[in-house]
Amino acid sequence: MSGAVAQARQDLADGFLDDLRRIDTQMRETRKRLTAAVRASGTTLTEIFGAGPVIAAVVIGETGDSARFTGRDRFAAYNGTAPAGVSSGHRKVHRLSRRGSRRLNHAVHMAAVTQVSQRHDDGRAYYDKKMAEGKTAKEALRALKRQVSDEIFKHLKADAARAARAVTASGPGGQPGNVSVARRPARTPNAGSSAKPLPDLPPPYDPGHAPLRGRPHPARRKRSAEPLDAKRSRYGRQP
16 A cells, blocks of 8 residues: 555656646746747836846736826826825825736836845835835835836836837838828819719609698698587587
């Protein structure tokens, strides 16, 4: 019995190991495809320290069109890096906001954590500055996440402006400088009788639906009021 149990455990361990190897292979292939897609998009998000191809792909996919955000404050509220105020009286306190896209918030969090882990980075210097001001570690990290959010939004707006300029320069026809769209004129100037459109044909004549001029329709003609004496005589009643 002990030999059968040991063999079963060995088979399960081999199966788990094969699953882990397959998952590792899939993750490497996914990372390669993401890197190629991010590079093809021409985004500058990867220039931010701590934002690799995976984080850039998450930001682009979750944000969509950056034009729908009027400013960096709206973008921070969308990704949950804008602190929520819980002040009471003269005491002003801000806590973590649970609103917005949590997946985008996680991407910003990972970029901020990466910056804190490197002492030579400006993000770490900002984090140390907040700690010196008396902030807790969580409060300093939240402040740094807001800075990362603003930097991401700046790159998104720059990428959108550059893409718009490229479309304007190439034109709708794919040729540089061709930004006009040919439109069909409302009418043909100086058109002869053969070039003018023919008028619509009149509807066919239907004598059954033709209205009677001067005479009301038989169905709509009102019956004249009958005298009361005539009604009594007709029904056999005497006055």
